[in-house]
Amino acid sequence: MPQALFLAFGQLGDPAFRRPLILGVLGAALAFLGLIWLAAWLAAWAAAGGPEWLAWITQAGGAAAGVFLGWWLFLPVALGIAAQFTDSIAGAVERRHYPNLPPPSGASALAQAGYGVWFGIKLLLLQILLLPLFFLPLIGGLLALLIAAHGLGAGLLREVALRRMNMAHSRIAWQRLRWQGWWLGLALALLAMVPLLNLLVPVLGIAGATHLLTRGLPGLPRTA
DSSP, X not given: OHHHHHHHHHTTTOHHHHHHHHHHHHHHHHHHHHHHHHHHHHHHHHXXXXXXXXXXXXXXXXXXXXXHHHHHHHHHHHHHHHGGGHHHHHHHHHHHHOTTSOOOOOSOHHHHHHHHHHHHXXXXXXXXXXXXXXXXXXXXXXXXXXXXXXXXXXXXXXXXXXXXXXXXXXXXXXXXXXXXXXXXXXXHHHHHTSTTGGGGHHXXXXXXXXHHHHHHOSSGGGOO
């Protein structure tokens, strides 16, 4: 798994990585700002009619809550957008590192796009459901990280696999590479907690999953 991530880092300058990276960041930034505004507005509405100092404190607390939510929910939004460019990113990885692979002939473009959207929504819901765990000191945050790593690794590996196989075979690919995929998801989940580095996670995840799939299952990627 470390080699897959290192190879993905080494290709960050590839032009094929730029567009999904920029669009993913812009989309997640808009969602981030929207959450801050919504949280501050709700706080101001809740404090309406009270003392001015209470309204100020409530708004500040609401904005802080929005910042935390935006940080925690950044990844699924950015991934949902970047997943629509899986073919571009994975194709660039294959051209550079695996030029002898045959052209991909897996699930339809519509099925791949649909799975990418569903992956982003599912990860978003998972992140929301995991929020209460942060109220448990230490163990809660650790559990949230481990569960998110599983969802992230499984979603990325299957998303990339669909370029070269159908839905049933993508599930087999995940079952066979479960532990490698989980470690990749954990590494990405840790990177997602670091400001600025979290911007790279969607592209790194797709590229890293491509390396894992191609190296881990050299025969399966050709199964349509």
